[in-house]
Amino acid sequence: MAENFTSRAKDYSQWYNEIVEKAELAEHSEVRGCMVIKPYGFAIWEKIRDTLDKMFKDTGHSNAYFPLFIPKSYLNKEAAHVEGFAKECAVITHYRLKKSPDGNGLIVDPEAKLDEELIVRPTSETIIWNTYRKWIQSYRDLPLLINQWANVVRWEMRTRLFLRTSEFLWQEGHTAHATKEEAVEETEKMLGVYSDFAEKFMAMPVLRGTKTENERFAGAIDTYCIEALMQDGKALQAGTSHFLGQNFAKAFDVQFVTKENKSEFVWATSWGVSTRLIGALIMSHSDDKGLVLPPKLAPVQTVIIPIYKNEEQLEKISEKVQQIKKLLEKKGISVKYDDRTTHKPGWKFNEYEFKGVPVRIAIGPRDLENNTLEIARRDLLTKEITSQENIDTKIENLLTDIQSSLFNKAIKFRQENTHQTDSFVEFKELIENKGGFIYAHWDGTKETEEKIKEETKATIRCIPLNIVQENGHCIYSGKPSKQRVVFAKAY
């Protein structure tokens, strides 16, 4: 399956595309810019979704569902929001088809034109805030902490599987609060949830920060983000959390009565991560042998492959495997026993390697005789013979070790690809030749950011949280600056 697999060094984009396709994560649909997420890819998404869903509920949120279609006029109510999304909206104009008069196929029935056109949600702020108006009367109704798992559509010009598709799956949290402080706290809390998830489950280190005006969400006062570094030295925004201020409350007239019996606009947040995380996962850990998955998100954590010469041997091995499988499952480890007789062991080894299964156990007649097993780990591509004694604890520890080893490796990669400079000449050189994150001073203006982007293609990925204050001079304009920001070329 993975013969003639392109290496990262040869063509990084092609390497990525081939992993997605050959590891059976997703494929292009018949509709431009859309993807079919295949069972193996969707299983990863389910792991991501289930883990995050629990984290959201643990922080007090409830799930709800809002409609796919939004009246066109809603989008118009928040000025910055329209500006940001109008150019990429799919629009519903009719609600019926009819037989073509010439008898060939179907046409849009001109008599079924909608009075008010609908758009397919690019995000749900507008319809949700229009609904919240009815739900919120008093400070007693606050905070309102809601999340929804949904698909959204943004008509993209250029798409890539998982990283940018016209339709994608995501979750969007939308919360309403009585005070600004509480809303900011919520925004930061959810950013924390995202960075915990990225680092502990995806084994992907992220920078936490805020966006500059240029990169901010359409309609937000502040956009917080987590930024990860991919193996090609480009940054990927992996999640965002927005402090929306009272922008949407004012646009949709969502007011509440305080304890003091005064009417005030509520304070809002929204936050989301999408199927893009799967792209991030692929580009964080995978290698020239294919996908590498962190144990905590791998649909199959351990695969067991029998090696045998005849039916009788297979039977004996299978018996043993069932015992081992039970032991492992008791520890909460997901196990797949691949006893297909249609493929040889070597073929299976390669298949699971390509699909990124963290641990592989091989068991043959020699192992039955010696009470041993061959254990191979995907991340380091090493294998060893070990006794069957305490196999459940061994595998459990091995999975833990792989999880942290992947994270450490990614941290190391990020360290090696993070630079600091005070010279624009060196900055350009770093961006051009090395990529990665670059910490540099910036004068805080939109103009400078745009000029730097024009000249180097690098953008400000974030203004890191908790960064030391340090007086310096903007790398481009020379004007004074109080702290460094992070630049990189981005996805």
Next chain:
RNA sequence: CGGGGUGUAGCGUAGCCCGGUAUCGCGCCUGGUUUGGGACCAGGAGACCGUAGGUUCGAAUCCUGCCACCCCGACCA
């Protein structure tokens, strides 16, 4: 949406310049021998050549439109 490229069996391809319905490999099916890192032998099935038109006695091949994908830009999670 602009510039460049590609589209032939499930996948990768030859053929296209110089028109005569298609090559090879992998995979698939059947039988046998195999099984500790992508097995071997024998036989077999599978393609209206992306799509719609045009030129022609005849089009994978020449011409035009459209569609999809890839790369580079602008835009974006």
